[in-house]
Amino acid sequence: MEGVAQVRRFNRVVTQRVGALDDHFLSRDRPLGEARLLWEIGPEGCDVRSLRARLGLDSGYVSRLLRSLESARLVKVERAAHDGRVFTARLTARGLKERELLDRRSDALAGSLLEPLNEKQRDRLVAAMGDVERLLTAGLVKIEPRDPGDPQAQYCLEEYVRDIDRRFDGGWDPSRSISADPHELRPPAGLLLVASLASEPIGCGALKFHDREPTEIKRMWVAPSARGLGVGRRLLIELEAEAAARGMSRVVRLETNGSLFEAIALYRSAGYREVPAFNDEPYAHHWFEKRLRRAAQPSSAARRARPSA
Amino acid sequence: MEGVAQVRRFNRVVTQRVGALDDHFLSRDRPLGEARLLWEIGPEGCDVRSLRARLGLDSGYVSRLLRSLESARLVKVERAAHDGRVFTARLTARGLKERELLDRRSDALAGSLLEPLNEKQRDRLVAAMGDVERLLTAGLVKIEPRDPGDPQAQYCLEEYVRDIDRRFDGGWDPSRSISADPHELRPPAGLLLVASLASEPIGCGALKFHDREPTEIKRMWVAPSARGLGVGRRLLIELEAEAAARGMSRVVRLETNGSLFEAIALYRSAGYREVPAFNDEPYAHHWFEKRLRRAAQPSSAARRARPSA
DNA sequence: GTGGTTCTCTGACTAAGGTCAGCTAAATGG
DNA sequence: CCATTTAGCTGACCTTAGTCAGAGAACCAC
Numbered sequence: 112m113e114g115v116a117q118v119r120r121f122n123r124v125v126t127q128r129v130g131a132l133d134d135h136f137l138s139r140d141r142p143l144g145e146a147r148l149l150w151e152i153g154p155e156g157c158d159v160r161s162l163r164a165r166l167g168l169d170s171g172y173v174s175r176l177l178r179s180l181e182s183a184r185l186v187k188v189e190r191a192a193h194d195g196r197v198f199t200a201r202l203t204a205r206g207l208k209e210r211e212l213l214d215r216r217s218d219a220l221a222g223s224l225l226e227p228l229n230e231k232q233r234d235r236l237v238a239a240m241g242d243v244e245r246l247l248t249a250g251l252v253k254i255e256p257r258d259p260g261d262p263q264a265q266y267c268l269e270e271y272v273r274d275i276d277r278r279f280d281g282g283w284d285p286s287r288s289i290s291a292d293p294h295e296l297r298p299p300a301g302l303l304l305v306a307s308l309a310s311e312p313i314g315c316g317a318l319k320f321h322d323r324e325p326t327e328i329k330r331m332w333v334a335p336s337a338r339g340l341g342v343g344r345r346l347l348i349e350l351e352a353e354a355a356a357r358g359m360s361r362v363v364r365l366e367t368n369g370s371l372f373e374a375i376a377l378y379r380s381a382g383y384r385e386v387p388a389f390n391d392e393p394y395a396h397h398w399f400e401k402r403l404r405r406a407a408q409p410s411s412a413a414r415r416a417r418p419s420a
Numbered sequence: 421m422e423g424v425a426q427v428r429r430f431n432r433v434v435t436q437r438v439g440a441l442d443d444h445f446l447s448r449d450r451p452l453g454e455a456r457l458l459w460e461i462g463p464e465g466c467d468v469r470s471l472r473a474r475l476g477l478d479s480g481y482v483s484r485l486l487r488s489l490e491s492a493r494l495v496k497v498e499r500a501a502h503d504g505r506v507f508t509a510r511l512t513a514r515g516l517k518e519r520e521l522l523d524r525r526s527d528a529l530a531g532s533l534l535e536p537l538n539e540k541q542r543d544r545l546v547a548a549m550g551d552v553e554r555l556l557t558a559g560l561v562k563i564e565p566r567d568p569g570d571p572q573a574q575y576c577l578e579e580y581v582r583d584i585d586r587r588f589d590g591g592w593d594p595s596r597s598i599s600a601d602p603h604e605l606r607p608p609a610g611l612l613l614v615a616s617l618a619s620e621p622i623g624c625g626a627l628k629f630h631d632r633e634p635t636e637i638k639r640m641w642v643a644p645s646a647r648g649l650g651v652g653r654r655l656l657i658e659l660e661a662e663a664a665a666r667g668m669s670r671v672v673r674l675e676t677n678g679s680l681f682e683a684i685a686l687y688r689s690a691g692y693r694e695v696p697a698f699n700d701e702p703y704a705h706h707w708f709e710k711r712l713r714r715a716a717q718p719s720s721a722a723r724r725a726r727p728s729a
Numbered sequence: 730g731t732g733g734t735t736c737t738c739t740g741a742c743t744a745a746g747g748t749c750a751g752c753t754a755a756a757t758g759g
Numbered sequence: 760c761c762a763t764t765t766a767g768c769t770g771a772c773c774t775t776a777g778t779c780a781g782a783g784a785a786c787c788a789c
Contacts, residue, residue, distance in 0.1 A: 114546035118530035121549035128556050130439035195755045196766040221427035227559040236555040237423035240430035242548035247437045250536040504785045505736040
């Protein structure tokens with residue numbers, strides 16, 4: 112790959128200039144581990160076990176760090192009311208102040224990167240950083256088939272409903288709409304793909320297979336926080352690959368509401384052509400169809416993660 | 421500053437995705453410190469003292485790391501022929517192999533960042549990384565007044581001569597050209613600014629003050645490796661500030677050869693206007709002049725670093 | 730040669746970051 | 760009510776990364 116040399120230069124420069132500085136800035140008067148923990152607890156407090164999970168640390172180690180923060184009167188650890196095994200760490204007033212200090216230090220570090228530049232350079236740096244951040248994040252998005260009953264899958268489907276209800280003029284009544292119930296999205300009747308970022312669900316898309324008719328695409332949704340990462344396009348491509356590999360028909364189709372203009376733009380740019388209404392979905396304004404080239408393999412990630420049908 | 425939030429998001433994502441991974445990739449089977457040292461020694465070998473300087477490590481620590489690499493038969497440390505105090509570290513065949521392994525790992529890491537993206541995203545990521553790298557580097561450039569006798573200053577002046585000789589049609593004979601000898605660039609007769617990046621000289625620019633005539637700008641040079649960082653513009657701005665603060669005249673002027681088109685573009689965009697020849701410099705095609713607004717303060721960095729005149 | 734400087738090595742020491750096994754207490758499932 | 764699981768704590772232990780003082784050889788200026 113030709114960009115590799117540039118990426119390596121970037122890695123070297125950035126880890127030196129940002130990474131090292133960042134650590135040093137944060138761990139000025141206390142060990143880095145403690146500072147990170149303090150930060151991660153947050154103003155709301157946080158269960159110890161989720162701290163462990165988020166920072167990927169050993170239980171004994173976290174315990175010791177918390178003891179140390181406690182003895183510095185920055186943190187209070189209390190037994191949770193709902194479950195006597197779980198402990199919740201909360202920042203004291205002093206801890207909150209300390210966290211704000213870290214916050215200001217982070218700001219200062221960021222400022223020190225911008226400070227030596229002129230305005231035009233600053234704008235370019237900020238824009239480029241935004242691109243890098245977005246694209247690196249996009250690279251972490253995983254797309255896997257999930258059972259519609261899976262909690263993350265359910266979360267996505269519910270958010271889809273909420274989102275659509277919010278956007279449609281006059282709301283959305285799923286019972287009047289063409290169904291996409293869990294059992295219809297489970298193999299072999301259908302398929303549900305869920306996109307996730309750092310184990311958090313951020314999008315979904317589903318297929319309904321038919322014997323004689325084209326495969327339907329349903330429930331395309333991307334979380335607002337994850338828009339602009341190309342997740343929708345990736346979901347669509349994976350769905351098409353799955354449709355080509357598993358569906359009876361070589362054609363996929365879908366209907367959509369006029370208010371979902373990003374989705375419509377996506378379908379058009381992905382090679383879907385608008386066709387006359389092929390069903391009587393009351394909320395649809397546009398019907399799209401695409402003929403798939405041939406049974407391309409779904410991505411290796413999707414293949415590995417496929418649940419045993 | 422408004423970009424701070426973006427910079428912080430960038431820092432978080434990049435240190436997590438790149439920084440942590442980078443360290444982990446490199447230090448898979450040996451401590452990070454050893455891996456970095458192994459890398460830094462390079463295929464040519466390297467004096468121990470410059471290893472220390474480059475990595476900023478304690479002499480005792482480096483010694484111990486070298487002992488450890490030696491016992492792993494990756495490195496040989498030998499007394500240098502030219503100076504019995506100096507030791508030179510060289511990679512053994514095995515060390516070279518190990519270094520190549522690190523090299524491949526770095527490539528693999530870079531590849532793993534690009535791999536999940538499509539071609540368009542890759543191009544954008546690589547371009548954005550280039551921008552970030554260049555602008556962060558630009559932020560590290562320091563500009564200070566230096567005595568023309570200082571080794572780094574001399575290096576710049578020599579490179580300027582070499583560069584000009586290469587670019588001018590038929591070469592350049594400094595003796596036929598208007599002089600800018602060391603004593604003319606030393607306060608109070610003149611001033612020399614040197615730009616440096618990580619203690620390496622990368623550019624220079626000088627002033628010659630005159631009692632009744634405008635201050636002259638001479639010896640503007642930027643190392644090829646540092647072009648595109650805005651060093652030339654910063655040098656010019658600092659020179660103007662110095663001219664305004666120290667010169668008798670409120671006007672600066674310069675002459676330049678037609679082959680130095682980047683420089684000419686810089687002068688034009690910095691507000692210089694072309695004027696009739698004000699001297700008989702045989703190598704010049706263009707004469708420029710700029711009226712300075714008022715005695716602006718030179719940058720704080722330059723003020724702090726000014727040598728006692 | 731003398732004295733001072735430079736370059737490196739060695740031994741003693743420290744803090745940070747982390748792993749692991751075993752323990753206790755609370756919750757949960759039957 | 761008992762067995763098992765889960766959440767967290769504790770003590771023992773380890774590596775990495777680094778600092779510091781001092782020693783010794785080589786070099787350099789005089």
